[in-house]
Amino acid sequence: MTKFFQAFLTGIFFTFIFDYFIFLGIKLNYIDFYKIDLYYNILFADHQNIYIYALTSALIGFVYTYINNIKISIIVIGFLSVASLSTLIPIVGNNLxxxxxxxxxxxxKDSKYTYRGDAYYEGRKKITFYDYELKKTILLNKKDLIK
Incomplete structure (x- = not known):
């Protein structure tokens, strides 16, 4: 039971670090690039998938704790570290x-206008939207839009 608990906590710890750098790269290279007014914590909380997080935590905890081959553990954790840190590269973070x-x-659509374009970010209350006709970024209130 102790080894299982150790694997569980180790997996959660490493996955949290990997997620931190993934979302940091998105924040620095996508959110800040489009000048979206958004805090890191909201980005992290709203877009964290608990199923992927749990699966990755279980995989990392299993590899680190139960596999006795240190080379495999280093390869897996090293690959995930490089993958998560790669989002700090501007083109990778922006594309992700x-x-x-x-x-x-x-x-x-709202009561008066129709907007066509790209939704850069859909937040809790507002949508950061690039309108093709206006050729600029605008904020749309979600409550004003017609579904």
Missing amino acids: GEILLMKKNVTY
Whole structure:
């Protein structure tokens, strides 16, 4: 039971560090690039997938604790470290942010206007939106939009 508990905590610890750097890269290279007013904590909390986090924690904890081959442990943890740190490279962080957060060529309507463009970020209350006709970034209130 103690070894299982150690694997569980080790997996959670390493996965948290990897997630921190992934979301830091998205924040620095996507959110700040498009000048979206958003704190890191909100980005991390709103886009954390608990199922992927649990699966990755279990995998890392298992590899680190139960596999007695140190080379395999170093390869797995080293690969995940390099992958998570690679989001600090501007093009990688920006592309990952686009994949995860951007919705291209969408249409939103409110009581007066129709907006066509790219949704850079859909937050809790507002959508940061690039309008093709206006050729600029605007903020849309989610409560004002017609579904």
